[in-house]
Amino acid sequence: MIFLxxxxxxxxxxxxxxxxxxxxxxxxxxxxIIEINEPHLKEVQLQCTSWRVAVEANNLxxxxxxxxxxxxxVRDYMTQKGYEIDLQRVCNEAGIYARSVNMSGDxxxxxxxxxxxxxxxxLPYYADHGYGLEIFDSTKFDQWVEIGMAPAIESSLKLYxxxxxxxxxxxxxxxxxxxxxxxxxxxxxxxxYRNWDxxxxxxxxxxxxxxxMYKSEKRSELVExxxxxxxxxxxxxxxxxxxxxxxxxxxxxxxxxxxx
Amino acid sequence: MIFLxxxxxxxxxxxxxxxxxxxxxxxxxxxxIIEINEPHLKEVQLQCTSWRVAVEANNLxxxxxxxxxxxxxVRDYMTQKGYEIDLQRVCNEAGIYARSVNMSGDxxxxxxxxxxxxxxxxLPYYADHGYGLEIFDSTKFDQWVEIGMAPAIESSLKLYxxxxxxxxxxxxxxxxxxxxxxxxxxxxxxxxYRNWDxxxxxxxxxxxxxxxMYKSEKRSELVExxxxxxxxxxxxxxxxxxxxxxxxxxxxxxxxxxxx
Numbered sequence: 309m310i311f312l313x314x315x316x317x318x319x320x321x322x323x324x325x326x327x328x329x330x331x332x333x334x335x336x337x338x339x340x341i342i343e344i345n346e347p348h349l350k351e352v353q354l355q356c357t358s359w360r361v362a363v364e365a366n367n368l369x370x371x372x373x374x375x376x377x378x379x380x381x382v383r384d385y386m387t388q389k390g391y392e393i394d395l396q397r398v399c400n401e402a403g404i405y406a407r408s409v410n411m412s413g414d415x416x417x418x419x420x421x422x423x424x425x426x427x428x429x430x431l432p433y434y435a436d437h438g439y440g441l442e443i444f445d446s447t448k449f450d451q452w453v454e455i456g457m458a459p460a461i462e463s464s465l466k467l468y469x470x471x472x473x474x475x476x477x478x479x480x481x482x483x484x485x486x487x488x489x490x491x492x493x494x495x496x497x498x499x500x501y502r503n504w505d506x507x508x509x510x511x512x513x514x515x516x517x518x519x520x521m522y523k524s525e526k527r528s529e530l531v532e533x534x535x536x537x538x539x540x541x542x543x544x545x546x547x548x549x550x551x552x553x554x555x556x557x558x559x560x561x562x563x564x565x566x567x568x
Numbered sequence: 569m570i571f572l573x574x575x576x577x578x579x580x581x582x583x584x585x586x587x588x589x590x591x592x593x594x595x596x597x598x599x600x601i602i603e604i605n606e607p608h609l610k611e612v613q614l615q616c617t618s619w620r621v622a623v624e625a626n627n628l629x630x631x632x633x634x635x636x637x638x639x640x641x642v643r644d645y646m647t648q649k650g651y652e653i654d655l656q657r658v659c660n661e662a663g664i665y666a667r668s669v670n671m672s673g674d675x676x677x678x679x680x681x682x683x684x685x686x687x688x689x690x691l692p693y694y695a696d697h698g699y700g701l702e703i704f705d706s707t708k709f710d711q712w713v714e715i716g717m718a719p720a721i722e723s724s725l726k727l728y729x730x731x732x733x734x735x736x737x738x739x740x741x742x743x744x745x746x747x748x749x750x751x752x753x754x755x756x757x758x759x760x761y762r763n764w765d766x767x768x769x770x771x772x773x774x775x776x777x778x779x780x781m782y783k784s785e786k787r788s789e790l791v792e793x794x795x796x797x798x799x800x801x802x803x804x805x806x807x808x809x810x811x812x813x814x815x816x817x818x819x820x821x822x823x824x825x826x827x828x
Contacts, residue, residue, distance in 0.1 A: 354649055361654060390618070397622050397627070
């Protein structure tokens, strides 16, 4: 029996030594090299998922780049199904909530959207910069912003249109600089966004503030102007936490960078 | 070549037809049945991970039980490595933060801990109740609480001891009822917890309030008493959000149940 087993091991390995054209991965068991690597891959998968959950649950202190060992994991998450599924889920939940809101009143019920990684995707930029493995370079990123070619995040565009059609006032609140107003407007329009009530960007006196401070101040001003902030979508916790928080907030996934 | 390929396919499948004692899963490629099932399993894994991330990021509206299709996923997460790794990560992050706090001053710097699924684990109870697949039954759960045998969450016990030794005042703030004070104290002591400053339970006037309201009110009272709440650990967002929020909060994982 042991001899038979050895012959079978040899024969099951044999296809690996044959030319590629007769090796069909859909029919044959996968090459042994993958089997050997799996325990390590599973451990990395588990640790990097745990890291990503900690990011999404706001458990980490400010970080400047993703863990070295999670480079492949984050790339795969962003470019395969994971990111897309998570975006759909959170935007779908937001839509269910939006439809449940009583819209009667003074017509000043507002939904706030962040811009980068919320309405617009900078994935083409981050694909060229290691999906978060490189420390953020504002000069290079500004060059990307100034092209004005960031595509829409489709799930957000769908939510945006629904929220508008329900009668929410849409406020765009972004950490982008006031000097990028014009290109940001062009990019948003080109990506399909329309009819926002306000687009708020960082003015010169907002530089130096954390995003949490800046966005809290702007939300407080909106409340003073009479807006009722009932929904808020952002990919950073600094879009959500602080003062004058929205009745409900939706944290879009983003394992590539952290803004305090 | 095609004939050779067919022979190799046959021989690679042959081990499946042989008695178990000559089939060594560590040496042979895994049985084909697992390969066939993988795409479905991977899809469930992906969807349930996405659901769990949405729970941890506070993106879901109140839910009463876990999705039916995630029953096996949540059981595996709780009983295999996932839960343990996530607990270690969040408690480790909390420890790093705790050590960074400037402890000088009036000696009233406080760390709040929730009890269930934060200091004490009810996993033995939930193992008997489908890990969240069953709707919460307060009568049965109370019977479990009254045994007083919930074990410590080891990562939390380690953090608890460190936080105490750093000089934080430890406040335990739980949704458990005042009538369970005595058994809760016994259980906490038996699990290794010591020297808390206060144990706050729901009194009769707190029943009917959401956990967010009840815990916010209690935090506000603590602030009025002069405590500076600089750390907060809980497995529910209702432990964390609301008024008088802690300077930093740590969301422990819990995919089994949701408390609004």
